[in-house]
Amino acid sequence: MEQWDVIVVGAGSAGCALAGRLALSGRNRILVLEAGPRDLNPWLHVPIGYGKTFYNPQLNWMYRTEKQTHLASREIYQPRGKVVGGSSAINAMVYMRGQPGDFDGWERMGNPGWGWREVLAT
Ligand SMILES: Cc1cc2nc3c(=O)[nH]c(=O)nc-3n(C[C@H](O)[C@H](O)[C@H](O)COP(=O)(O)OP(=O)(O)OC[C@H]3O[C@@H](n4cnc5c(N)ncnc54)[C@H](O)[C@@H]3O)c2cc1C
Known part of the structure; x- marks a missing residue:
């Protein structure tokens, strides 16, 4: 098996x-x-x-x-x-590129690893 x-x-x-x-x-x-x-x-x-x-x-x-x-x-x-x-x-x-400011905002709200640099790298 x-x-x-x-x-x-x-x-x-x-x-x-x-x-x-x-x-x-x-x-x-x-x-x-x-x-x-x-x-x-x-x-x-x-x-x-x-x-x-x-x-x-x-x-x-x-x-x-x-x-x-x-x-x-x-x-x-x-x-x-x-x-x-x-x-x-x-x-x-349909696709679009996200706005860096949105991702960085989510990170500032207390979500480490969700900033533009980190998300872009993966
Ligand atoms: C008609 C349509 C148009 C869209 N247009 C766009 C667009 O232009 N641009 C865009 O960015 N997004 C678009 N989307 C949204 C995007 O495609 C979805 O948000 C995304 O694909 C969802 O991914 P998912 O992994 O959550 O689910 P899905 O990709 O739907 O994957 C779920 C999978 O699980 C399988 N499954 C379910 N139950 C079982 C089971 N019990 N056993 C085995 N397999 C199972 C299903 O068959 C399916 O293959 C569109 C969606 C649709 C339906």
């Missing part, structure tokens, strides 16, 4: 980053479990593919919220990735 030091459930943004960091040390045997398939669908790899995976139940959990009192009792559609890469595989590929 195979043995693992760490089992990561979900190969989404956080799961992949965590497993990758743990693997870097070379000391751990890591198992990553993902409910969805591999990211072989070509629409996962182009920005416009976001529209094609939005309602694809093979790649998307397609959650709905409870009825929302403050939204006229509507249920709101909540897409989430069900595939290696998780929601980052079905997202819109």
Whole structure:
């Protein structure tokens, strides 16, 4: 029977980053479990593919919220990735660089290690 030091459930943004960091040390045997398939669908790899995976139940959990009192009792559609890469595989590929002042502010509020220099280094 195979043995693992760490089992990561979900190969989404956080799961992949965590497993990758743990693997870097070379000391751990890591198992990553993902409910969805591999990211072989070509629409996962182009920005416009976001529209094609939005309602694809093979790649998307397609959650709905409870009825929302403050939204006229509507249920709101909540897409989430069900595939290696998780929601980052079905997202819109929009990204931006953070503002150094924001990170330094969070550090000043009592969060050592969250300053711009430390976060940028990792
Ligand atoms: C449609 C859409 C568009 C978005 N657009 C952008 C964007 O343009 N820019 C941006 O920065 N962010 C965007 N986001 C947000 C961003 O993609 C997510 O915030 C981020 O990917 C969440 O990471 P996570 O690790 O928390 O979860 P996920 O990446 O969703 O990972 C969770 C993983 O766990 C798996 N899983 C769940 N339950 C189980 C189980 N029981 N067993 C095994 N595996 C399981 C899931 O299948 C999934 O792969 C978007 C999100 C969506 C849904």
